Amino acid sequence: MHESAKKLDFPKDFLWGVSTSAYQIEGALHEDGRGPSIWDSFCSEPGRIANGDTAETACDHYHRYPDDVALMATLGVDAYRFSIAWSRIQPNGRGAANPKGLDFYSRLIDALLAKGISPTPTLFHWDLPQALQDAGGWFNRDTADRFAEFARIVAERLGDRVSRWITHNETFEHTVLGHAIGTHAPGQQLGLDIFSVVHHLLLSHGKAVQALRAILPAGAQIGIAQSMARARPASSRIKDRLAAHLLEALHLRMHTDPLLFGRYPLALRLLGIDRSALRAGDLATIAQPLNFLGINFYNPQYVRSAPKGGAVPIEATEPPMHLERTEMGWPVDANGFSELLLYLRKRYRAKLPPIFITENGAAFPDAVDAQGRIDDPRRIAYLQAHLHALRQAMDAGVDVRGYFVWSLLDNFEWAEGYRPRFGLVHVDYSTQQRTPKASFDWYRQVIAANR
Ligand code: IFM
DSSP: OOHHHHTTOOOTTOEEEEEOOHHHHOOOTTSTTOOOBHHHHHHHSTTSSGGGOOSSSTTOHHHHHHHHHHHHHHHTOSEEEEEOOHHHHSTTSSSSOOHHHHHHHHHHHHHHHHTTOEEEEEEESSOOBHHHHHTTGGGSTHHHHHHHHHHHHHHHHHTTTOOEEEEEEOHHHHHIIIIISOSSTTOOOOTTOOHHHHHHHHHHHHHHHHHHHHHSOTTOEEEEEEEOOOEEESSSSHHHHHHHHHHHIIIIIHHHHHHHTSSOOTHHHHTTOOOTTOOTTHHHHHTOOOSEEEEEOOOOEEEEEOOTTSSSSEEEOOOOTTSOBOTTSOBOOTHHHHHHHHHHHHHHGGGOOOEEEEEOOOOOOOOBOTTSOBOOHHHHHHHHHHHHHHHHHHHTTOOEEEEEEEOSBOOOOGGGTTSSOOOSEEEETTTTEEEEOHHHHHHHHHHHHTO
């Protein structure tokens, strides 16, 4: 037994899991009636994705899911978080369901249940049907109703076997990368003019929760997965502290206050954000009671005030030199994890539902040795440090019920293509061979030791 695996001391009923998303692993983009999504269009535009990579085959999970479920069974996870590709279910994002799309997820769920692994689907992990984008995408209020319809269709078919549901993945990243700066699909560059995207995403969440509750059995658990981090100012100067405050308002509070408090943060007014998409009654729809809040954590943000004249008075700054960086260039700073969890407890108090860590992990340049093994001590150290930080926050009273590693497999890392490898399992993309890394074995021991 790996020494570090033994010492974590989590509650016996703590839920251990792994995460993936449809577009990043499935491949089979033209099979069984799947319609095009915004990511298909984005990948087809030259220069958008590093190395010209596409998700055409990705990890071929669409065909190899039985092997991947077998890997999860070896790992010993309690739960698997995956996402459902909307355009497999409704190729044009509206209207009748495509039975073959539903059948795929039904087969996957049955395979998971046969191994005692609890399916945890996310309904939207960024792959909007292209037909809805053509109608205005998340700028169009109607997309929120379309999402609720999609949620209803999925719950009607799969709700008898799925007890834990996630509406959205990271509304902040989808808004900012996809609509403010354009490095992700749909590639729009609208700066701060994105309130209606955020608002319609959150409104669609509320409407989907209502649709799910109307269909699912009473005990169903429903939540959302939001990326979160505290912002650290570059100095103690007021300007930099204000920049950190504004970044947290745009990132964390704008995407969570409406869910838990039923209001947007006041700081949006300071930034002059146009909130005209907000209609009477919307905030009550958004603030549906949740069974859990999913948190995706990778690293804290480092910011300072930007020179005058830019769109926002906030600028990213370099993290302290002594911090290790991952393959993504992200700093490794596990203290930021416990700090975030304690902040959430202080800010939301009784409004804060139980938490699942729905993503945490790191990309490193893994090397395959002559024996075909992948020793990834840096990933093990990252995961171990973050589990320690999580344990500390739980000891201090934060109610965390489970933890999902991002990711089960190396996969298509969006605009970065296949270079960054986040998996516990190495994927050789030319043969599709899966090889568990040393971190896979380490996580298997953590799970076994903490049961
Ligand atoms: O790969 C992504 C995932 O799709 C969403 N959260 C962050 C991960 C790593 O960048």
